[in-house]
Amino acid sequence: MRIFQKTNFNFIRYRKIAYGFSIILLLAGMGSLVFKGLNYGIDFRGGSEVVIRFDKNIDVGQIRLVLDAAGVSGTLKQYGMDRSFLFSTVFQGDSGQLKSLVSNALNDRIKGNHHEIVRIDAVGPSIASDLKWSAVKALFASLFAILLYVGFRFEIKFATAGVIAIFHDILTVLGLFSILGGLFTFMPLEMDQSIIAAFLTIAGYSITDTVVVYDRIRERIRGQKPSEYERIFNESMNQTLSRTIITSGTVLLSVFVLFIFAGPAIRGFAFAVFTGIMIGTYSSIFVAAPLVYDWLRLTKSSVRLRGSKIS
């Protein structure tokens, strides 16, 4: 079976349209980040969360009333699909107190519908800022490592374009998180630790995709004149297109499975990886390689690549 017979898309020619599309995506995301901001989870803002699960169906409003009457202030949301609710409030050093308060209130006022507190998370403000910093450090350290490795294996222009593509992907997903954050009850899209893991996964995947295209270019570009570059870039991308689509497909399949089955704790992560993989696939074709092409064209330099010992 084949999805693509020999393809012959002229990717390089339409790159400006892609640039425009990317810029619009990025600007929309940035705009939302500035005006709407992100929906931070307790990992990054500090706070306490309690997940309560009831035996029978119950209305959110009813629980909210009971908790209000007991004097516990905070926000209550549906959590996942199965009669579970997430109650979040300000940081309580002693979450035992919070637990007994919530538990007592619900026991007293909601009779005949047993509940269980299945999870308590409490993150203090100093930990939250700690987590934020280590997340930022991890992100930038890995971008730097990728820059070094790709720069060493290919050339610094390739490496820079690859890292720009990663930035493009992560910023786009971040923008999507800002735009869509809080719109869906089944997926609140909060920024937490797992989203940072998602970003690093996206970074790894995006550069993998890009490297595969680069590798094909590297293989074919040796000893060619700069005037041939457009043809070589196009052919390389077409030749790797089938692989790009299939691998993205299998990864998207498994991430989709995660999104459906793995429950609310993983849903934000799965969403981030899903969109990230799609955008990463797009950017390796329409952002990374075309940027290298433009860079080579504008500087009128030819490529001296390392590391293409095989073939």
Added chain:
Amino acid sequence: MKNKRLNLLLIAVVTFVAVWSLWPTWRDYSLSKQLNSFGSAQDSLKYALSHREDIEDARKKSLKLGLDLKGGMHLVMEVDQVDLFEQKAWNKDAKFATIMQVVRAKSAQSDARVIDLLVTEFKNNNIRLSRYFYDIRNSDQEIVGKLEKESDEALSRAKEIIRNRIDQYGVAEPVITTQGSRKIIIELPGVSDENRVRNLLKGTAKLEFRLLREPEVMVRTLDRINTYLVDNGVAASMAPVPDSSASAHAALPQSGSTPSTPANKSTSAKPLYDVIVVFQNGTVYTSEHTKEFVSTLLHRSDIQALLPPDTELLLAAKPDVGKNGEKLYSIYLVKKAPELTGGVITEAKATFGSQGVQPEVLMSMNTEGTSKWARITGANIGKRIAIVLDGAVYSAPVVQSKIPNGNSVINGIESLEEAKDLEIVLKAGALPAPVRITEERSVGPSLGADYIRAGMQSLAWAFCTVSIFMLVYYKKAGIAADIALVLNILIVLSVLAGFNASLSLPGIAGIVLTIGMAVDANVLIYERIREELAEGKSVVSAVTQGYDRAFSSILDSHVTTLSAAFLLYTYGIGPIQGFAVTLMIGTSASLFTAIVVTREIFHLLLAKNLMSDKSFG
């Protein structure tokens, strides 16, 4: 040919090791399944006893589940370094107090090192550290060095003490580590009584024996405070107090049903005696719903200035039950300097008291403590000595006679369980500085079971869809890729089991993601082989060429993913590390399976003439 044999051997060894290291997990699973299948509890107990060694061995070596899957508690505790440094300082004055207050406020909001905050704050005020710390001749740098050493020691001592407490409490496989300069991370799988554990961990366990002042002094002091409150416009000074006391519990008002909160009484002429009661025999009580208020009042610096020098008002740890069933907390006026501290305690034992109903904790002291205790009790016959733990008075017995054998008793304990916990913390010793819980994540076992089910479902679905897709798309070659995929998952799980790492929900997510990504190497190779075939090459040379040419992109792409995963592991905390680990193992494993395993499969098939140019779909 030799190379080929080596490869086959390598594959066999890897497969064998993977299966071997996962074998106990399988045993564990089937044994517990068997245990649950018995009709009666007796049968299963009998089975458990007869297969005890088997079961224990399998359990010890099987793949561990993370806290989120098994249920349990993850705690991050922070050693209060500000308090520690305060302890180390001498000739403290008001200036020092204000500086430390600023440092405390700043340290709560950032993760900067407390010592740095301290130095900056002292610099801002143009005060040398030596004015308060160590020797006046020390330079700032020397003092910083000493304080740093002090706080490192405090952290490791605190860790040891917490480990002792947990070991004595009895938690299977606790993991206790330190992080940075002031954090202790505690993982307690399978803990169900979170409240008890929390109480066990957070107390400093600072035990003190303090002399009580005479009842007359107490009464005079209270009168003085009352007059002061009247003179100073109680309405103004008292109203904000309940607020500040409640600020830590903003979302948790003490009790909605309190009939009259202290603030409402601000017009009274006897503001203090509205919240406390003085009995004929000189004991002083406050009732349960005014306790919080009184405690804040006693901590106010203007109130403390009214006390006789070197004394302190402390509340009882436990209430006495009054005539009408209300709970009353005693208030004691004690000397600030303890006569003796808990450092001399060598043994503690929870028992029932002489009447056999009241739980209590018996303590014995070392020789130094024994002689001091004999001297103290001998000199204070007829007076009361308060036994104070973490700033709360447990009991204040009257000294009847000299105690020569170094024994003492804590009573006024509600339950035997609590007495047991006291025994644990007293035996483990006092923490060098208070610790606070700054992060807590606990997952109940039922949610953990849900997570496992969800994780397994995702794994199964991802594996099925991806492997079926590979079969459909690449036909015969897809089989090789699927075998590689199975081996890949086996390797990931076995490495986790072998290195005693635990599998968490993010870890499962990592494996699911690996399933999607691991086929990438095979896809790269197969696409290449298809290209070579399309150019009219024979199957044999197409396979060889395909593997050779795809190698560089496989290597580059795997190394970049690996480096991202590695950095995620280095900087990530807790659950994220689990994800990073599985991603790393999965990526390395897929490098091996794609390049070595599938290639050998093709070699075998080619040698037997089972491959044609149709075999790649």
